[in-house]
Amino acid sequence: MEIGGINPKAFETFLKERGKEVKSPEDFTQALKEFIEWVNSQQENAKQIKEAVLRGEDVPLHRMIVEFQKAGVALNLMIEVRNRLLEGYQELLRMQV
Secondary structure (H helix, E strand, O other), X not given: OOOOOOOOOHHHHHHHHOOOOOOOHHHHXXXXXXXXXXXXXXXXXXHHHHHHHHHOOOOOHHHHHHHHHHHHHHHHHHHHHHHHHXXXXXXXXXXXX
């Protein structure tokens, strides 16, 4: 089974959902920081659910699966954003001055 790539507009959609537009490098840095914090919060939510299950608390199976999938998708999105940033940086390095 092949998994397709993440929509390149996903980061832009993430910003629009929060009512923000990138206008300057500082805005981009802040948006990237907020994005990383959001991914971290998704990972923390999944960790809390996992710990609750391990403690024997009554956690619905569907909630656990949904939280794990959300955390996985968020992490994959962050990896894809990182890859695109690295590709852009490498392209800048290859440019002739």
